[in-house]
Amino acid sequence: MQHIQADVTNITSLSSFVYKIALRPKVPIVFKAGQYLHVIMGDDDKRPFSIANSPEQKNYLELHIGASADNPYAYEVLTKAREAKLLTLEVALGEAFVRNNDKKIVLIAGGTGYSYTRSILQYTLEKQPKRNVTLYWGAKNQDDLYEHKHLKSLARSHAHFNYIPVVENAENWNGKIGLVHQAALDDIDDLSAVEVYVAGRFEMASVIRDDFTAKGLAADQLFGDAYAFI
Numbered sequence: 455m456q457h458i459q460a461d462v463t464n465i466t467s468l469s470s471f472v473y474k475i476a477l478r479p480k481v482p483i484v485f486k487a488g489q490y491l492h493v494i495m496g497d498d499d500k501r502p503f504s505i506a507n508s509p510e511q512k513n514y515l516e517l518h519i520g521a522s523a524d525n526p527y528a529y530e531v532l533t534k535a536r537e538a539k540l541l542t543l544e545v546a547l548g549e550a551f552v553r554n555n556d557k558k559i560v561l562i563a564g565g566t567g568y569s570y571t572r573s574i575l576q577y578t579l580e581k582q583p584k585r586n587v588t589l590y591w592g593a594k595n596q597d598d599l600y601e602h603k604h605l606k607s608l609a610r611s612h613a614h615f616n617y618i619p620v621v622e623n624a625e626n627w628n629g630k631i632g633l634v635h636q637a638a639l640d641d642i643d644d645l646s647a648v649e650v651y652v653a654g655r656f657e658m659a660s661v662i663r664d665d666f667t668a669k670g671l672a673a674d675q676l677f678g679d680a681y682a683f684i
Contacts, residue, residue: 456483456545460515462535468600471522472566474506475535477515479545485509486551487577488570488651490679491517492544493531500544501531502679504653506569508576515545518569550651550677552577557649557675558586560642562635562662564654565593568601570679574651579612588616588641592634592654595623635662645671652678660684 460477468474485491487509492500507516521528535541552559552574559578561571568591578587593599599619609617618641620634621627630637635658642648650671652662659680666676 455547456481457543458483458545459540459542462539462541465532465535468518469598472518472520472598472600473532475517475519475532477517477541477543479513479515479543482512483515483545484512485546487573488551488677489546489548489573490570491515491547493534494542494544495530495534501527502547503531504567504570504573504679505545506572508573508580510577510580515543516569518566518572520566548679549682550679552651553649553677555649556585558647559588560638560648560650561587561589562638562650562652562654563589563591564634564658565598567653567655570653571651572601575615579608579615583612584614586614586616588618588638590618590620590634590638592620592622592637594621596621596625596627635665639665639669645669645675649675649677652676652680654680656680656684 458479458481460479463478464476466474490502490504492502494500503517506518519528519532521532523529563571571589578585605617609615620630620637624631652659659678
């Protein structure tokens, strides 16, 4: 674990409530794809956020924060980033990082949990371009899939990457509708051949664990930071 400071170089809006915070660490950083960091707000106030970029970028950190005035936990971090232009961080936390083998990867993300899967996806495309990766990204509405066009383009240019968006409230939508993990379960024939990486609300992670293990997924093939707490 590294305790560092990072300059806030840019804050951009990704959707009506999701913001990208770009950071430049004052020292090169080392982490694994799928790990997270703490934004240190006070002596006893450390707030976790997934790292959204590949660990190959040693001098860059990217956060995707869902922040609104009625969510002070995240909104206060966004406000501090805007005003102080500097964040104090603990980097390289969590054990739900991508494993280095040849198993097929299934990424399941709900909402801004996508940032966790984004790091794993980028790293795998860079380091293991022939490893099969499927990303299931679920959201309430189509507009919440804030990198939808980018992911469709990425899937077209990488033969071993498949992107499957799933929305719950659908209008003028030609893709899958319903619960994101159910879409994945419907598609996967052999759970013994995959590793599943999950990010979303604790309730979602719990349901995924129950449903996937009931279908035969081994416990050591399921990864997600939530499982350290539930």
